[in-house]
Amino acid sequence: MAETLQSVHQALRILTLLRRHDDLTLTEIADRLGIGKSSTYRLLATLKTDRYVDQTPARSYRLGPAMSASAEAESAAHCAEVAHPHLVALCAATQETVHVSVLSGGHSEYIAGVEPDRALKVSTRLGSAVPAHAAAAGKILMAALTSRERDLLLPAAELTPLTDRTLRTRAALEAEVETAGRLGFARNVGESEDGVYALAVPIRRPVGRPICSLTIAGPASRIEVGPGEELSAREAVLLGRLREAAAAVEADLRY
Known part of the structure; x- marks a missing residue:
């Protein structure tokens, strides 16, 4: 015994x-x-x-599967709770909608969000999900996966288009995910919905993979997009704010 x-x-x-x-x-x-x-x-x-x-x-x-699903759900829920005051502050500073998202199957799911008090904005849509290949949050989280793991999430060679800007092939997605992993952020310019811009960074554990992602989303008409991998002045400001907020959430998660 x-x-x-x-x-x-x-x-x-x-x-x-x-x-x-x-x-x-x-x-x-x-x-x-x-x-x-x-x-x-x-x-x-x-x-x-x-x-x-x-x-x-x-x-x-x-x-493994018997443990990871419940553990990830618990970690994500805790992350959303800890992140809330930082979301409020980030939304106030940028006057754009902010989200916390997780990977759920082949989708990016919104689990927390705050939106600004202005007429033209992106809605938070808590609990809803969009295909990961069409979301900035999905791309930055997939950057932490292996190619094999991405194959399991998105087995088809052709990807479902949501707009004319949506990535259509796995090859295009792999290239963009590699770029996101190298730069530490991902963008979505009208890929999930026409006229919507999003910028995402990971929220990381002290060791290991990201728990979730932090995203700023707003009307594309309000955010100039830099060419290629370059950021516009507005994007650079938003990315700086995002990274500061993500670092603050990560620091709180350690306690």
Whole structure:
């Protein structure tokens, strides 16, 4: 009985560790928890069988489907709650709508938002979702995924167009996602809806992948767009505000 309880305790420690840190190797898990590698391997094999953990092609481990859905939902809900005062401040500073979004399947879902008190604005649409390939939030969050993981989210080679500006192919999406990951932000200029502009940055965990994204959205007529990867003066101001707000949310999430 004592040995069984010890195994349960060690398995829970592994799950807790993987909840805080994505993609750890067998050696990293064993070293961080002070468990022998052979014992760690046996525990991971059991957890993998029951889909509590998954093993990546690089042989590292992360939470599996049996754990990740509930853990991600809890993390996202906490992020939305912590972010709210920062959303209010960001909206007041920019006079544009601000959102917190998460990836849900192949979609970007709005889980929190604040909109300005002005006639011409983008609505918050909390609880609604748009295809991830047509959203700035979706693109910046997909930048943290592997190509294989994006294949699972969006298996079709051709992407569903929402406007004339929507990316149509996986090749075009991969190029834009790579750019978003390199620059640390993503844009959407009329890709999900004509006349709507959005700029998104990730909200990151201390270690691992982003929890969610932070987006500023407004009428495209009000926000000049820079050429290529360049930002206009207005975009540069908005990006600076976004990054400051995201950093403030991340700091609050650590406590």
